Amino acid sequence: MDYRDSPAEAEFRARLRTWLADHDPGLPTSSTDDDYWAQQAEWHTALYDAGFFGLSWPGRYGGHDLPPVFDVILDQELAAAGAPPRPSLGYLVQGITTHGSDDIKDRFLPGLISGRERWCQGFSEPDAGSDLASLRTTASHDGDDYVINGHKIWTSYSDVADWCFLLARTDPDVPKHKGISAFAVPMHQPGIEQRPLRMINGITTEFGQVLFDGARVASENMIGAPGEGWRVAMTIVSHEREPGELGFVARYAKTVDDVEKEVRADPTTFRPDQLDEVAWAFVQAEMLRLHVCRRLSERLDGIQHGPGGSVDKLLMTWVEQTVGAAALAVSGPRAALDTEDVPLKVYLYSRAQSVMGGTSQVQKNIVASRVLGLPAP
Amino acid sequence: MDTRDTPEQAELRRAARQLARELGPATVADLDDGARAKRLTGAVHDAGWLELRQDGGGGPVASGVESAIVADALGGAVADVAFTGPALAADLSRRAGCGATDSAVVGFAPNLIDPAVVPGRVAATPIYAVDAAEHVDVASVLVPTGPDYRLAQVQLDGPAEGADLTRVIRRIPAGASLADVHDQRRLLTHDDVAHWSALGLALTSADLVGLMRGVLDITVPYASERRQFGVPIGSFQAVQHLLAEARCLMEGSLSAALYASWAVDELAPDEACAAGRVAKAYCARAARTVCETAVQVHGGIGNTWECMVHVYLRRAVLSSQWFGDDGEQLLQIQRTRLGVDTPAAPSSGRPPGPAAPSSGRPPGPASG
Structure with a gap:
C-alpha cells in the first residue's frame, strides 16, 4: 500500500501542473453555467492535445496506456488548479472497447477520445426511464441501413453531438431485453429534431430531447451484434x-x-x-x-x-x-x-x-x- | 500510487480475520467463556501483533497499515482481546525511547480524546486506561516539561467498567499519585503526541470499519432467513435499501480508513492527523448508522441482550468516542481548515450548536 506518486507519476504530475498554470481556460463550473458547454470542446481537445486525456486507454486509439490511477492525479491537479473537470466519457469508451468490432473501434475511438468527434448517449425515453429495457425506439432494416424512429430524452449534449450512442429495438418479437441493438448514429442528418430541456437550476445545454423520424444509420455502425444492445447498455451504465x-x-x-x-x-x-x-x-x-x-x-x-x-x-x-x-x-x-x-x-x-x-x-x-x-x- | 495490500499485508489480513473469526465470540454467551477468551489472547500474543508498534530499529516493527489490518480484523469479530490499547502504549514508549514493555497502557483524560496530562505529582481528574490487557497494572500519563512531555505512571486499581463488552476500561479516581519512569531517553514533543494521536485515529477508524463489516455479515444472512408474510424480510425493498446503504457506508469508510493507516508513518504529524480526522469523522458516523440498521433489521430480537448486534453497537460507541467522535473531528477540521477559533472542546466532546452531527443525520442524505 503506497499513496505516494511513483517516479513516473510524479513526473506526470509536475508536467501537468506546469501546463495547467498556463492553460486554465477559466471556464465556469460545468454544472451551473451554459458558457462552460460552449467552450467544453476546446477544453477537451486542449487537454487531449497536451497529452493529459485518455490516460488509461489504448495508445492505438489515441490513449496513453497508463495505469488507471493516473486519472486520480489528473482529477487532483485539475481541482487544485481550479480548472474544469476532465470530459466524462470513459463509459462510452468502455462500451465501444468491450463490445465493438475492430472496425468500430478503429473508426470511432480516436475521435471520441481526442474530442474531434462529439458524442451523446440515446438511452432513456419518456416511457423507459428506470425500466430502460422497455424502450420503444425502433431501428428497421432497410437495404444497407437501419431506419430510426422514436423519442429519446435526458440526452446530454445532444445539440453539439456528431454521434449518438443509440439503443433501439431491432426485434419486437423476442423478450424485451433481447430485441435491442446499439448503434453509432450520425447526428447531422434530416430526420433528427432537437428539443433542449431547461434544468431546475436554469442551464439549458446539459439535457435535451431528441426525436428520430426516419433518420438513417448504416448497418456497419451497429456496436456489438444484433440483439446485444442490452449487454452493451449494462457495460456502459455500470461504468457511468x-x-x-x-x-x-x-x-x-x-x-x-x-x-x-x-x-x-x-x-x-x-x-x-x-x-x-x-x-x-x-x-x-x-x-x-x-x-x-x-x-x-x-x-x-x-x-x-x-x-x-x-x-x-x-x-x-x-x-x-x-x-x-x-x-x-x-x-x-x-x-x-x-x-x-x-x-x-x-x-x-x-x-x-x-x-x-x-x-x-x-x-x-x-x-x-x-x-x-x-x-x- | 497503489492502494492495494502488498502480498504480506494481504496474508496478514487473511490470517487475522481467520483467527478472530475462530476465537472471537460467536454469541453473547461466548463472552462469558473465559477459556475461549484466554485462547484468543494467547493467539494474538503468539502472532506477535502486540509488538507491531514496538521499536524495530529506527522505527516501529511494522507500519500503521499492518496495525490497522489487525484492528479491522479484531473489530470485525468483536474480538474480546486487548490490541489497540497495547499498540498505542508501545507506540508512545517507542517515541519516548523507553524499553519495550507490555505492562503499561496509556491513560486518557475524561474526554477519552487526549492522553492524560498531569502537571505536578497528583492527578486532579480521573484517568481512564482504555483497552488494558488483564495483566497490565499501570497507566502512562504525560507530565509537561517545558514545551515537551515526560512520561509518568499511575497504578491501576479500580474495577473494569464501560459500555463495550469486549474491551476493558479501568478508571483511576482523581488524586492518584504519579510514579516516575526511569528509562525514558527522549522527551515527547508536541509532534510526537500528534503523530501518536494519528495512530489512535487510524486504529479506532479501522476498528469501526471491521465492526461495520462484521455486523453486516450477521445481518444480511438474518434478513435472508427471517420470514414474515411468508417471505424473507430481505426480499422487501424497504429492508434491502437499508442494507444497501449500510454496505455503501462500509465501503466508503474502508477507503478513508486505509489512507489514514498509511498516513501514520508516511506523512508529517499534522497531515497524518488530518487524514485520521477525515477517516474518523466518516467511520464514526457511518458505524453508528450501520449498527443501528443492524438492530432495526433484527427487529425485536435485535433489541435483546442475547442478540449479538448490540455487542457491535456498544463497541462502536467506545471506538467512536476514543480519540474523538465525528462531531469532535468536524470541530478540529473547522479549526485547521476554516480558521474557526472556537473555545476548547466541551467535556462531552460535542461541538456547540444545534446541529450535533450524530443527531440522526446519516452520512448519505436520507432522500438520496
Whole structure:
C-alpha cells in the first residue's frame, strides 16, 4: 500500500501542473453555467492535445496506456488548479472497447477520445426511464441501413453531438431485453429534431430531447451484434456509475474549496451548523477521492466492479448532495434573493445526481440483489 | 500510487480475520467463556501483533497499515482481546525511547480524546486506561516539561467498567499519585503526541470499519432467513435499501480508513492527523448508522441482550468516542481548515450548536 506518486507519476504530475498554470481556460463550473458547454470542446481537445486525456486507454486509439490511477492525479491537479473537470466519457469508451468490432473501434475511438468527434448517449425515453429495457425506439432494416424512429430524452449534449450512442429495438418479437441493438448514429442528418430541456437550476445545454423520424444509420455502425444492445447498455451504465470514470471528484473538490474560502474570509459570520456542513462536505469529498484511489488501484488486478459500480454511484451521489447542501448553507439568504447565485445552482444541480445514470433507488436494488445477495422481491 | 495490500499485508489480513473469526465470540454467551477468551489472547500474543508498534530499529516493527489490518480484523469479530490499547502504549514508549514493555497502557483524560496530562505529582481528574490487557497494572500519563512531555505512571486499581463488552476500561479516581519512569531517553514533543494521536485515529477508524463489516455479515444472512408474510424480510425493498446503504457506508469508510493507516508513518504529524480526522469523522458516523440498521433489521430480537448486534453497537460507541467522535473531528477540521477559533472542546466532546452531527443525520442524505 503506497499513496505516494511513483517516479513516473510524479513526473506526470509536475508536467501537468506546469501546463495547467498556463492553460486554465477559466471556464465556469460545468454544472451551473451554459458558457462552460460552449467552450467544453476546446477544453477537451486542449487537454487531449497536451497529452493529459485518455490516460488509461489504448495508445492505438489515441490513449496513453497508463495505469488507471493516473486519472486520480489528473482529477487532483485539475481541482487544485481550479480548472474544469476532465470530459466524462470513459463509459462510452468502455462500451465501444468491450463490445465493438475492430472496425468500430478503429473508426470511432480516436475521435471520441481526442474530442474531434462529439458524442451523446440515446438511452432513456419518456416511457423507459428506470425500466430502460422497455424502450420503444425502433431501428428497421432497410437495404444497407437501419431506419430510426422514436423519442429519446435526458440526452446530454445532444445539440453539439456528431454521434449518438443509440439503443433501439431491432426485434419486437423476442423478450424485451433481447430485441435491442446499439448503434453509432450520425447526428447531422434530416430526420433528427432537437428539443433542449431547461434544468431546475436554469442551464439549458446539459439535457435535451431528441426525436428520430426516419433518420438513417448504416448497418456497419451497429456496436456489438444484433440483439446485444442490452449487454452493451449494462457495460456502459455500470461504468457511468463509477466516479473514477467520470472525474467528478475534481468538481466536488473545487466546490468545497470555493465554499471553504468564503468561510475563511470571516468565520465569525457563520453559525456552528453551517460550519459543520462545510467540514462534513470536506470529509465526504475527501472520502470519495480516496475511494476512487482504491477502486482504480484495484483495476490493476483486472478487477471490474460491475454491480459494485452501484455502491460507488451511491457514495458519489451522497457526496455531491452533501457538497451542494454545504454550498446552499453557506450562501444563506443570498440563495433566496438571487436566482443567479452560484451556490444555489450547485445545490439545485446536485439533486439530479440521485436520478441521472440510474436512480438511487435502482442502485440500491442492484446492491441488494447482486452485491449482498438478498432474495428477490 | 497503489492502494492495494502488498502480498504480506494481504496474508496478514487473511490470517487475522481467520483467527478472530475462530476465537472471537460467536454469541453473547461466548463472552462469558473465559477459556475461549484466554485462547484468543494467547493467539494474538503468539502472532506477535502486540509488538507491531514496538521499536524495530529506527522505527516501529511494522507500519500503521499492518496495525490497522489487525484492528479491522479484531473489530470485525468483536474480538474480546486487548490490541489497540497495547499498540498505542508501545507506540508512545517507542517515541519516548523507553524499553519495550507490555505492562503499561496509556491513560486518557475524561474526554477519552487526549492522553492524560498531569502537571505536578497528583492527578486532579480521573484517568481512564482504555483497552488494558488483564495483566497490565499501570497507566502512562504525560507530565509537561517545558514545551515537551515526560512520561509518568499511575497504578491501576479500580474495577473494569464501560459500555463495550469486549474491551476493558479501568478508571483511576482523581488524586492518584504519579510514579516516575526511569528509562525514558527522549522527551515527547508536541509532534510526537500528534503523530501518536494519528495512530489512535487510524486504529479506532479501522476498528469501526471491521465492526461495520462484521455486523453486516450477521445481518444480511438474518434478513435472508427471517420470514414474515411468508417471505424473507430481505426480499422487501424497504429492508434491502437499508442494507444497501449500510454496505455503501462500509465501503466508503474502508477507503478513508486505509489512507489514514498509511498516513501514520508516511506523512508529517499534522497531515497524518488530518487524514485520521477525515477517516474518523466518516467511520464514526457511518458505524453508528450501520449498527443501528443492524438492530432495526433484527427487529425485536435485535433489541435483546442475547442478540449479538448490540455487542457491535456498544463497541462502536467506545471506538467512536476514543480519540474523538465525528462531531469532535468536524470541530478540529473547522479549526485547521476554516480558521474557526472556537473555545476548547466541551467535556462531552460535542461541538456547540444545534446541529450535533450524530443527531440522526446519516452520512448519505436520507432522500438520496
